[in-house]
Amino acid sequence: MQKVSLKEFSELVILSAIWGSSFLFLRLATPVFGPVFLIEIRVLSGLIVLLPLVLLLGKFKEFKSNWKMIAIVSLMNMAVPFCFFAFSSLYIGAGLLSIINATVPMFTALVAYTYYGEKLSKASSLGLMFGFLGVVALMFNPSENLGSLGWLAIPSALFACSLYGVAINLTAKKLKGVSGLTITAGGLLFSTLVLLPFAFLSRPEVLPQGNIWWSVFALGVICTGLGFIMFYRLVDRIGTSRAIMTTYLIPLFSILWGSIFLSEGVTLNMLFGCMLVLLGVGLTTKKSNSSKVRE
Numbered sequence: 001m002q003k004v005s006l007k008e009f010s011e012l013v014i015l016s017a018i019w020g021s022s023f024l025f026l027r028l029a030t031p032v033f034g035p036v037f038l039i040e041i042r043v044l045s046g047l048i049v050l051l052p053l054v055l056l057l058g059k060f061k062e063f064k065s066n067w068k069m070i071a072i073v074s075l076m077n078m079a080v081p082f083c084f085f086a087f088s089s090l091y092i093g094a095g096l097l098s099i100i101n102a103t104v105p106m107f108t109a110l111v112a113y114t115y116y117g118e119k120l121s122k123a124s125s126l127g128l129m130f131g132f133l134g135v136v137a138l139m140f141n142p143s144e145n146l147g148s149l150g151w152l153a154i155p156s157a158l159f160a161c162s163l164y165g166v167a168i169n170l171t172a173k174k175l176k177g178v179s180g181l182t183i184t185a186g187g188l189l190f191s192t193l194v195l196l197p198f199a200f201l202s203r204p205e206v207l208p209q210g211n212i213w214w215s216v217f218a219l220g221v222i223c224t225g226l227g228f229i230m231f232y233r234l235v236d237r238i239g240t241s242r243a244i245m246t247t248y249l250i251p252l253f254s255i256l257w258g259s260i261f262l263s264e265g266v267t268l269n270m271l272f273g274c275m276l277v278l279l280g281v282g283l284t285t286k287k288s289n290s291s292k293v294r295e
Contacts, residue, residue, distance in 0.1 A: 004238050012238075015230045016246045020253025022223040023094035023101075024261060026086055029215040032208050035086035040192065040199035042220040043078060047188035049225025050181065059182045067186065069174045074187035077167035079194045081160035088160075091153035093264040096138060098254030099274045100157040102247050106131040106284045107165030116169060123283045131280025137273035180232040188224070244285070248278055 004012070029038050054060060063070065089097060106128055112118040120128075139154050175183055234243040251274055258264035 004242060008234065008238050011230060011234060012243070012245060013249065015227060015234065016249030017253045018223055018227050018230070019246060020098060020250045021257050022219060022227075023089065023097045023254045024257040025215040025219040025223065026089035026097070027094050027258070027262060029212060029219065030086045030089045032212050033204060033216070034202050035083050035090070036195060036202045037199045037204065038216065038219075039079075039082045039086055040195045041216050042082065042224055043188045043191040043195065045217065045220025046224030046228070047185065047192055049221055050185040050188060050228065053181060053229070054185045057181065059179060059185070062178060062182045063186050066175060066178050066182070069170070070178075070183055070186035071190045073167050073170050073175065073183065074190040075194065076163040076170070078187045079191035081163045082191070083195070084156045084160035084163075088153040088157040091150040092157075094258035094262065095251065095255035095264055095266065096270060097157060098251040099138060099270070099277055100135070100154065101161060102251055102274075102277050102281055103131055103135065103158070104161050104164045104168070105244070105247060105281050107162045108168045109165075109284045111162075111165045111169050116173065121286075123286045127280040127283025127286070129280070130276050130283065134273045134276030134278075134280060137269055137276060140269060180228070180235065184228045184232075247281055247285075251278070 026038075033041070054063065085097065085101075088100075109118075109120065109124050110128060113120045135154075135158065171183060231243060231246070255264075255266055255270075255274075259266060
């Protein structure tokens with residue numbers, strides 16, 4: 001198996017830093033714009049970045065042949081989970097959000113086992129157990145000052161991760177052979193259309209002014225548009241099983257950004273929960289590329 005070059009590893013680290021920052025930008029922008037309106041701007045700006053590439057690379061025909069399934073997947077891979085994560089960001093920190101997000105490979109394996117009859121190895125079963133214990137530890141994190149609806153924040157983020165797991169399995173089963181660029185750009189298109197009426201109804205009475213728009217720009221153009229382009233480049237060059245190493249690096253960067261820019265604390269509960277979740281992810285994805293989804 002070909003080794004990962006220093007350049008490719010550097011790109012992997014940069015991508016992890018970019019995706020880790022998305023939770024920071026959610027924390028900054030969601031209280032100002034509201035969850036749904038913010039996500040509408042996010043998917044629209046990401047679409048503006050990726051759509052020219054789809055047309056330039058001649059992927060429109062591929063999209064046209066698979067648009068129905070892409071539309072279904074987009075609900076579970078973007079439109080709905082993005083909004084649930086945005087809601088959660090109102091109550092819990094960027095670091096904790098990213099750790100919860102790292103459970104996606106475990107949900108992917110669980111959905112594959114439950115609905116598609118795929119075998120669950122002993123290592124995967126053990127991984128799911130460790131992951132569950134990690135989530136339980138995170139739910140008792142004393143640094144999170146939850147409001148009246150705050151008790152919904154962690155279940156909301158976990159529900160989003162479970163939707164990612166469903167979307168990943170659907171992509172692997174129903175969109176096999178379709179390029180990641182087509183699936184992502186198509187997903188952004190349908191998410192933009194689906195969320196548009198809800199975003200209109202929940203729009204701020206007065207649009208914010210000032211530097212907060214940089215967070216929105218970064219979330220949509222850099223974290224979504226540029227981030228997915230970088231990811232699929234890496235998938236093509238080093239394979240999904242290696243590109244998915246971002247799962248382990250994203251929480252580290254997210255905790256770092258949250259600590260530096262939002263003065264978020266790092267507790268023993270968070271570190272212990274993070275260790276259990278990442279151990280669970282490692283065991284669950286061992287000898288399997290359940291995350292081949294994101295191809």
